[in-house]
Amino acid sequence: MRLRRSTFMAPTLGLLVSGLVLTAPSPASGSLEAHGSPGSHGGGKGRLAVETVSNPRADLVSGGDVLVRVTGAAADARVTLLVNGRRTKTSLVAQADGSRTGLVTGLRKGRNVVTVHRGWSMAAEVVTNHDLTGPLLSGPQQKPFYCETEAYGLAPAQQPDCEAPTKVTYQYRSGSSFKPLADPSQVPADAATVTVGGRTVPFVVRLETGTINRAVYQVAGIYDGTDPSPTAPESTWNDRIVYTFGGGCNGGYHQGAATGGVLDATMLAKGYVVASSSLNVLDNNCSPIISAETAMMVKEHVVETYGVPVHTIGWGGSGGAIQQYTIAETYPGIVDGIIPSISFPDVVSTNGVNADCRLLQRFYAGEGASWTPEQKRAVTGFLNASSCQSWDVAFGNRLTATDSCPPIIPVEARWDPVTNPDGIRCAAMEQFVNQVGRDPRTGFARSPLDNIGQQYGLEALRSGAIDAEQFVTLNERIGGYDPAGAVVPERSRADLRAVRASYRYGMLNTASRGLAETPIIDLRTYADVAGVPANFHTAEWSFVMRDRLRKANGDADNQVIVAYLPVPELAAAASAQALQSMEDWLTAIGGDDRRGSKAAKVVRNKPAALTDSCWLPDGRLVPTDWEAGGDACSSVYRIGSNPRQVAGQPMTQDIVACALRPIRWSDYGVAFTSAQRSRMRAAFPDGVCDYTKKSRGWAPAARPWQRF
Known part of the structure; x- marks a missing residue:
């Protein structure tokens, strides 16, 4: 059941709570506002409202805490926050947009009512809290389930939950590699520097490792000398997340000894917080459904640690691409834009x-x-x-x-x-x-x-x-x-x-749901030539997904395909260009307040310079029309097929x-x-x-x- 939106004007909390009207639950949030729906997040005037922001799905919160945003209260207004009718120690901190945010802790398992009131006005949200070990949506978990926490330097863990205490360590960048750093206040002389948001600091990375949903997660971000806070974001965070996904495909029953990778110098140097987990590696877990659940839970923790991101970018190749395409299609909102590479559409x-x-x-x-x-x-x-x-x-x-x-x-x-x-x-x-x-x-x-x-x-x-x-x-x-x-x-x-x-x-991805509203840059490392390792990553798969987008939605204007040869210099250039292009694309979408569907906004905000293209062997990025052919790209990057296409x-x-x-x-x-x-x-x-x-x-x- 959930709280139905209504209006309450009463002098005591007891009357406020007794006035709640219970109805059947919605698929997502159970919010109510004192005077109707909230408008924009910004501003301290208007109708009082409270919403969960560490997980937009208020019914799928985990771990006993949740970051909430309160809007509609002036900067000098007294606002009281309660959980299940009791006052909390949560501090609501004013933000630049006029809202207030606070980390609510101590949620009980199951349904909780988070309530705020300002004078005679009240708003509430029903929050459903789940165990941090899961599952939240994927169904019964595999047993037995073998733990591998020690592969990450964590304490040994026990089946079936494989929990281990969280550990924070530090790395610094020296030359072309990361090195362990025992004390982040004592930075070695050989450390590189990085500039984010106009501030130059030593290239020191805070690396957090722990367990969520039986997976080992990792979160990395530039360390500015202070511990991260969800209400006072790091000065060296660009307010964005890159979530990485790893490849392969296997039957599970174990935690996995690797994540999708978070120590990416290019991403970190730009100020991104980078997150992943072992169950976001398809070779540890071949279910994009479990991967979606895990990414949702890990991202919630990241937001409750660093603050609310402007957007989240998906990243990864092969099985990592399968996860991005499938999660964006069947569990939209976990990632806002995706950059799949050497992609396949689904398992x-x-x-x-x-x-x-x-x-x-x-x-x-x-x-x-x-x-x-x-x-x-x-x-x-x-x-x-x-x-x-x-x-x-x-x-x-x-x-x-x-x-x-x-x-x-x-x-x-x-x-x-x-x-x-x-x-x-x-x-x-x-x-x-x-x-x-x-x-x-x-x-x-x-x-x-x-x-x-x-x-x-x-x-x-x-x-x-x-x-x-x-x-x-x-x-x-x-x-x-x-x-x-x-x-x-x-x-x-x-x-x-x-x-x-x-x-x-969505185990067979029809591209008929969330993908229509998702910006896609499909990076195609060209593996159709002799002598390239693991050359089952053939190029026709990018176009399989393109034709599915067209079949389902009438066009594939939200997908860009960029090909490059498997040469380190071209790979680095292609990755950097794709990341910056996705950043520009999502930023433009976020700033578009014109009318239109989300799918329409995705297409009309695609950067003009972002087109189907290829990197030529001489290092030039040139546009192409993959279907028309007859240009420099088609002479280097021929597109083949596979046994099922040959069969008709x-x-x-x-x-x-x-x-x-x-x-x-x-x-x-x-x-x-x-x-x-x-x-x-x-x-x-x-x-x-x-x-x-x-x-x-x-x-x-x-x-x-x-x-x-």
Whole structure:
């Protein structure tokens, strides 16, 4: 239940509280104001109002404290703050915009009423407080859960919450590296300096490490000689946060020994506070839903430590990009703008290509061994023939029950069909059990993986790269996976419950919710050339998301794609340019008080100089039209495809389990013998993919901020 907005004019607190009217809860805040809704945050005049600002979701506060803002009270007005009817020791500190802020502590678990009154006027907010160990929205947590606090220099921790006392340490910048600093008041002579907001100070960083939501979090910011305060922000903080996300994708059951990284000299030197946690690394936790929950909780703590940010920028590559795209889509507001690099749109889409590559690599080692390198490449769609191989080597084991288990999980605790059938399964889909459920017949998480009806090599056949016999042999021999992730002769058939969950909860990112209102700079480190490590990060994925944005919203004007070669100098220049461009973009949006939707404001405030572009090998940044081609960028940065696109999926690549139709022999442009036709019918007994129709098991996307 929540407090309904109403007007109260009474001389005593008892009458004020007794006058509250209770109604059904809203999805977010439970606020009431003495005389209607608050206007802008600024100013000391007008209607009295109180709101949570460390977490805009007043129903998802954690840790027993919350930063609140009070507006509508003149600078000399006496304002009383109460929690659950009792006075607090919280000091409300005047801010430059005329509001007052204060950190409310001692919240009880569950619902709390935070009340302010000024004379005869009153306002209140219902705040729901949760344990700092979670969960708040992601559902039941994995158990067992192995702790790794000691990897960060924290005290040992115990399962399942893995809590450890918070630790503050200091680093200083010397040359091109950070070094430990025992006493921040004694800065070594070799320390660099940094200038933020016109103030030059030694490049000393305050690094806070602790545990939130069973993850180890880290927060870094320039240290100005005083401890940070949420009501008196640091002089060396630019009032902005960068939240970093790490890559990979794995099944969880452990805390993780690394965060997304917070000691970034470029970001810190500009005055950003940089935050991350171990459950914002997808290789520790392949659920963007858990990642969103963790980022929300860590960000709340950052705000309660440093103050209210102007905006928060997301940053990270590969799995870090998946988290940014998915969080902005399904849990909007945690990050305000995103800079994904070497991006993928989501886990489910990516896992389909990963699964295809393992099957293709096995085919090429067997029946397809005599194929030429070009024929193999043509079926994969990649420009680099080794891209499919790198998928198999790097991530094929994430499909299996135990091959990807991290060393922290004891061998005796892992699943074995005979000796330990209830043991830990490390497949990536384990992180989605709360969304998809578990198959009671197998004990494994229900899987959306499907290749029924998928015609591998279809475009290669049509182009003449492979012949009819090769096409038929490939499709009758390709196989699929059993529930434990072993390759089997039968194709993989999706569990339609898992397919529905994929569409509903953003595991397949349709770009139809929060992404339309999110500024996006997609940094594409170009990995489509021979000799580049981990070259499964191919460029077509940036355009998969672009086409999804267009399909869902009519355009993709809020996304900019910038490509660069994997050269350190170009990488540094591209990163710096993207960060500054996002800063300019978000600042312009924040200053736009004209009418229009949030999506419209995002597009009209995009900096004029920020366009699709590429960094040429000589270090020049030049604009491009990726679709039109024919320019300097297209000559350096060719865009390929992948096995699912070669099999007929459109660029949106948003079909999890294709609808089926009968084989039409006229579609292929080649002649099949009678024997080959019979073998094709046997390979596709239910028909072939019809990509003009929605996926089997399709469901409309649920509204954002789903809870499990």
